[in-house]
Structure formats: C-alpha cells, structure tokens
Amino acid sequence: MTAVAQQRREMFWQIVRYGVNGGIVTALYSAVLVVLDSWSHLPLQICNIAGYLAAVTLGYVLHSRVTFRNHGKRDRASKIRFVLASIPSLALNAFWAWLLTEALKLPHWTLYVPIWFVTPALLFVLNRWWVFR
Template identity: 45%
Template sequence: MDAVRGKFVTAQMRETFWQLVRFGVAGGLATVCYAIVYSPLAAFQITSEQVANVAGYLVAMLSGYVLHSKWSFRGHAASAKASMFKFFAVSLVSYGVNTFWVWLLTDDAMYAGSWWWPLIPIVFVTPLVTFALNRLWVFR
C-alpha cells in the first residue's frame, strides 16, 4: 500500500511541478506583455504609473487567460465558463497586488522610486499568489 501511495504522491508532485513550470513560462509571457505596455507609458511619462498599470493589466489578463487555460492548466476539468469567471476574479486580485506595488514603490508619499521598481515584485511575488489561486480554485 505504501508503494502505491508513494507512486501516486510522486506522480501528483511531478504533475504539479510541470504545471508550475508551464505556469511560469505562460505567466512570464503575460508579464512580458504587461512590461511592454507599462514600461514606455510610465518611463516616458505618457501617463501616470497607475494608468500604465491598468493598461498593462488588461493586456496581461487577456493573454494570460488564453495561455493558462490552453496550456498551463490543460487537462483540468474546469468548464470554460466557470474558469473564465474565476480567472477574472483572480486577475483582479493580481491587479490589486500589482497596484499596491506601484503605489508603494512609486508614489511620492511613499518610496517615490523610479517607474521600474514595481516590476521586481510584480515579476517575483505576484505570480506565486496567482499560481496558488489558479491551481487551487480556477483550474482544479
């Protein structure tokens, strides 16, 4: 019995690992889309950092849904309609977290840092939150 359970846990852990790798690649591409939109808008002061954040978020959300639903979490039983609503809810959490980073790191009342400072936690922290929510709730 322990041998069977050990193989199941190992297979489950292996699937989760590769799912995390696919999520990282797809999320990385969505984050690159975000950065491509956010960076010139904020760097050249075409608009405020927060408006640039909204524009980047919209592009990343749309590209992220396609990539994650078709590739990262492929083979999961979630229906397209149910997963779309849940994915949008998680993307709002992601937007809120990213908005917090932009506010904290660029606002004059806070750290008043450069436009690129929020990209660091946006790339390294926010994806961990969204992976957990997508794995446990959206595409289960």
C-alpha cells in the same frame, strides 16, 4: 508510478509551464506598462490597468490551454473565476506602484521586482486551486 508520484510530477510540470507562460504574460504586462509610462506620460495607475487588461487576456489563453491543460474544467465559470482571481494581481501591482514610486519615491523600474516575483506566486495558488479546479 504511484498516484502520489504522478500527482507530484504533474504539479512540477504545471509549475514549470506556469513559470514559462507567466513570464510571457508578465513580459507583456511590463511592456505595455513601460511603453505607456515612458511615452504617453499617463498616470502610472492608468498604465497599470492597461497592462493588466493585456495580461489577463493573454493569461487566460496560455494558462487554460497550456499551464493547467490537464487540470480542471474550461467553462464559463472558470473564465469568471479567472477574471476574479486576476483582480488581486491588479490591486497588488497598483499597491507596488503606489508604494515604490509615490510613497517611497523610488524610480519606476523598482516596481518590476515585486511584479515579477511576488504577484505571480499569488496567482499560481489562485489559479491552481480555485480557477482550474
């Protein structure tokens, strides 16, 4: 197998692993958000932060050990980069929450569409080419 074919194969499997692990992380985020939003009646942005904290913790473990296991380093700098790279996801999900539920007055369930399909794509790019370089 050529080097290019091997790189493409590894990238394909990283994307597959990212999809599975990202789904688990996003499910945890969503579960925390739904439970707090539904039962505690805290402001939606506080629920977003709580979901983010749970997701970023699990996300580092899964992505560093599984998704990008054969790619880049695992050191203090990569942990710092991971947290820094996750901040845009917090901001983006906060934006979705504001736009869809506050500005457009849509039901809270609508914010899960971009949370599940837009935010993870951004995070893959940041993780692949910056965090685990």
